[in-house]
Amino acid sequence: MANDKNIDLDKYKIAAEKNGYKIISINDEGFTNILFEQKPNELPAIFAYKGDITLLSDRTNNIAVVGVLTPDKDIIERERKIIENLAFRKKTIISGLAVGCDTAAHEYALEFGAKTVAFLPSTLEKIYPKQNRELAKRIVEAGGLLVTEYITEPPNRFETIKRFIQRDRLQALFSSAAILIASYRKGEGDSGSRHCMQYANKYGRKTYVMYNAKTDSNRAVFGLNADLAAKGCSILTLGGLNEL
DSSP, X not given: OOSOTTOOOHHHHHXXXXXXXXXXXXXXXXXXXHSOSOOGGGSOSEEEEEEOGGGGSOGGGEEEEEXXXXXOHHHHHHHHHHHHHHHHTXXXXXXXXXXXXXXXXXXHHHHTTOOEEEEESSOSTTOSSGGGHHHHHHHHHTTOEEEESOSSOOSSHHHHHHHHHHHHHHHHHTOSEEEEOOOOOTTTSOOHHHHHHHHHHHTTOEEEEOOOHHHHTTOGGGHHHHHHXXXXXXXXXXXXXXXX
């Protein structure tokens, strides 16, 4: 649990209004309508948000799209086609506003007219990463949502790291399926995508990987994709998109 359910929110709600966002707590009327079917110990205690919070009310329309921080042109182009297909099917794209594949997911959702939700590991006063603050603004302006469990800054590095993992949990929690664009194996590169896919599996979400054994099997950036495919994760195809 990211926040204490008994936290006194009054001073934070005043600050929120001043800074153009809202706070909803688990005790507020309507909160349980947003968070349906989840185990109590997995629910966020609060959300600070800008934009359309109702995008979280029906996870069956939400697809998490995650991947590495440093995708090459080939990966980005293949991701673009996936987002275009999801947008055509009126799906809402969930991601984490990180650089790389997350940025591409949000950008292409906007380009193709889909709603998009960015779960943040930071507060709304200090949106992370800094270089995506303009993108965050455009997401809200286009009818999307910026949302975080955090209303105070992390007290230490341990908590900072923990917040990234909890952000990955929320992407899975509020989606019906998770798509891994590309990711290294544990210990070989950034691992946020790994956490999201683990949580998706834990919550019983559909999981897919973007993977072509003929072209990707010897590329380290698809190491996690290969491992997940070998364990039974679906390889994303046009048929898979139709399923979604």
